[in-house]
Amino acid sequence: MTYAKALDCLADPTRRKVLERLRAGPRPVGEIARGMSVSRPAVSQHLKALKNAGLVTDRAAGTQRVYSIDPQGLAPLRAWLDQFWDEALSAFQQEVARDARHRKDPKP
Amino acid sequence: MTYAKALDCLADPTRRKVLERLRAGPRPVGEIARGMSVSRPAVSQHLKALKNAGLVTDRAAGTQRVYSIDPQGLAPLRAWLDQFWDEALSAFQQEVARDARHRKDPKP
DNA sequence: ACTTACCGTAAGCCATGACTTACGCAAAAG
């Protein structure tokens, strides 16, 4: 059920932007917030949410905190999506087959 | 940018439940809503959101509307997540390497 | 020791959205 928390986090655009800034590598909070349309405390709150969802990790470096993406945090969501995609696809194909049968025999 | 709408939809638990009920195959609205903790109009609204995000398709069948999962709708989200996962992983490995170097040379 | 830099948290405001009830419309049933 841990994919749910990941989805809750990734639903917010600002949070996605924060995460995408971390894609290039670890960053301290101030550098993440620089040039963004929200305040630094807002970024801190988003980072807290991301950390709680297991999507990022943090580490102290002097007076500043460096955040990194946790690749393992994305794994459950990937797994859920994959399973979902496979099952939906097979069900979809079954439906196509059923539809083809109905096309041959339109009025039972 | 179409993955954003998918994430917005999947953030809602009720919407996920609706989508998971469709995993077993196409269903009319009433059958989807049956046994759920929200009213049928609520399910209709969620289905509208899911359709707008391209995650489901609908088709008329008499007085009832049958909804199905659209596998293609999940593809963009999968692609975005994959790319994200790959880049984050490589950056993570780079960070591990950098950390190892720092461990060898702790005080520059 | 004092100041400065960097960050997390608290309190409060406000917009978004999820839900309900009530209503209207189309297709099947009678």
Added chain:
DNA sequence: CTTTTGCGTAAGTCATGGCTTACGGTAAGT
């Protein structure tokens, strides 16, 4: 033609959560 079934939509209520300002706390610099 009338009734019933199945569904979408409108209006209104209420909770959730994202943002800001203000504050406190720790580590480095001087």
